[in-house]
Amino acid sequence: MLKSVFSKFILASVLLTCSLNASSNEYIDLTKLNNIMLYSFASQLALDGESYLNSTIKVRGKFERIKADEGIGANEYYYAISIYDTTMCCVQVIELQFSNSNLLNSIKNNDIITVEGIYSKQDFDGLELFYLQVTKLM
Amino acid sequence: MLQIFDQIILYLQYPFVIYAIVVAVLISLCSALLGVTLVLKQFSFIGDGLSHVAFGAMALAAVFSLTNSMIFILACTILCAVLILQSSQNSSIRGDAAIAMLSVGSLALGYFLMNIFATGPNIAGDVCATLFGSSAILTLSKFDMYLSIALSILVIFCYICLYHKIFAITFDENFAKATGLSVKFYNLALAIIVAIIIVLAMNLVGSLLISALVIFPALCAMRICNSFLNVTIVSCILSIICSLIGIFASIIYSTPVGATIVMVDIVAFIIFYIISYVKVRI
Numbered sequence: 001m002l003k004s005v006f007s008k009f010i011l012a013s014v015l016l017t018c019s020l021n022a023s024s025n026e027y028i029d030l031t032k033l034n035n036i037m038l039y040s041f042a043s044q045l046a047l048d049g050e051s052y053l054n055s056t057i058k059v060r061g062k063f064e065r066i067k068a069d070e071g072i073g074a075n076e077y078y079y080a081i082s083i084y085d086t087t088m089c090c091v092q093v094i095e096l097q098f099s100n101s102n103l104l105n106s107i108k109n110n111d112i113i114t115v116e117g118i119y120s121k122q123d124f125d126g127l128e129l130f131y132l133q134v135t136k137l138m
Numbered sequence: 139m140l141q142i143f144d145q146i147i148l149y150l151q152y153p154f155v156i157y158a159i160v161v162a163v164l165i166s167l168c169s170a171l172l173g174v175t176l177v178l179k180q181f182s183f184i185g186d187g188l189s190h191v192a193f194g195a196m197a198l199a200a201v202f203s204l205t206n207s208m209i210f211i212l213a214c215t216i217l218c219a220v221l222i223l224q225s226s227q228n229s230s231i232r233g234d235a236a237i238a239m240l241s242v243g244s245l246a247l248g249y250f251l252m253n254i255f256a257t258g259p260n261i262a263g264d265v266c267a268t269l270f271g272s273s274a275i276l277t278l279s280k281f282d283m284y285l286s287i288a289l290s291i292l293v294i295f296c297y298i299c300l301y302h303k304i305f306a307i308t309f310d311e312n313f314a315k316a317t318g319l320s321v322k323f324y325n326l327a328l329a330i331i332v333a334i335i336i337v338l339a340m341n342l343v344g345s346l347l348i349s350a351l352v353i354f355p356a357l358c359a360m361r362i363c364n365s366f367l368n369v370t371i372v373s374c375i376l377s378i379i380c381s382l383i384g385i386f387a388s389i390i391y392s393t394p395v396g397a398t399i400v401m402v403d404i405v406a407f408i409i410f411y412i413i414s415y416v417k418v419r420i
Contacts, residue, residue: 034392037149040276044154047279085273086392089266 030059039085042092049130060114095131114138158275164290170377173356187237188336189348191218194244201255219333271344271396343396354403361414
């Protein structure tokens with residue numbers, strides 16, 4: 001009986017997990033999430049970006065203007081929103097791209113900002129990079 | 139109360155939360171199953187030692203930039219589990235000394251390598267997340283998740299198949315040997331299963347807190363149950379309940395997952411201790 005109970009439990013867990021998938025083209029409001037959930041979601045955007053492609057994402061975090069010192073895209077400026085975990089020891093970044101330079105010019109480094117954009121992908125010298133194409137600054 | 143319920147409903151819409159819950163339940167189940175045996179055989183510290191070895195292996199995997207580090211960590215931890223077992227049986231360095239040596243050595247080596255060959259700027263963050271598992275269970279990749287589920291099923295399957303043998307070597311190894319059971323082989327199998335559970339549990343509670351996941355449910359169950367089977371069943375149920383409460387509390391109140399689960403385990407132990415005390419008095 002024990003083996004029967006265990007095997008049914010395992011089967012249920014596996015079926016539940018396999019039936020779940022994130023879907024693209026959704027509207028996702030990350031501003032409703034607390035620290036740990038926001039950090040975890042940001043990690044999922046990095047680990048499984050394909051599942052969230054073309055979704056509209058609204059997120060709040062610390063704006064950072066980063067200059068790449070070396071490697072691909074050296075000496076260019078990149079923009080990102082930083083999200084810290086609950087213990088403030090780990091950080092996830094979501095790269096931002098602005099088609100409207102007026103939006104970019106209105107933000108200072110380290111400002112806490114709320115942006116909305118489309119989660120997109122680009123090929124950068126053979127590397128697949130995910131970023132948020134900013135459409136609104138709130 | 140309604141607000142908390144609404145929050146849970148909102149968070150359960152995210153697939154990675156469901157993945158975390160499923161993996162956490164399976165890991166808790168596996169930890170509880172082996173926890174009873176480890177506590178009775180007074181091998182509780184082996185989990186602690188192996189978790190530090192896993193941390194060292196994780197640091198090595200990071201230095202070599204291995205994409206699927208879990209397999210490398212698993213291999214190193216299983217190897218060390220076998221070494222610890224071998225050294226406890228036929229060496230001048232025995233038991234707890236061998237575990238202590240491997241444990242502190244791996245921890246120091248891991249931290250040393252992470253500093254010398256830093257793969258990112260935030261070393262303190264990487265170390266903290268691995269040692270204490272603040273949100274690791276919520277940030278599993280799909281590969282890690284499927285691997286965790288597969289290994290958990292394997293561990294549960296092995297335990298069910300080897301239940302009677304594990305029972306025999308837990309209570310009386312000499313008698314088990316006298317009846318013709320290959321005690322050495324089953325102890326080795328136990329060590330490998332423990333190593334697998336340690337690597338899985340690192341994602342849930344981090345390296346330093348793994349022992350709590352293994353020990354507390356067994357100790358709680360032993361307060362109120364008298365037979366091995368009852369202790370095992372109660373320990374499993376309790377471990378799952380505490381992990382679920384810990385995960386939900388963590389995502390609602392934004393606390394580190396590993397520490398929250400262990401705090402719930404401690405509260406459960408206090409409750410069971412009081413129940414057993416009252417039972418004895420009555």
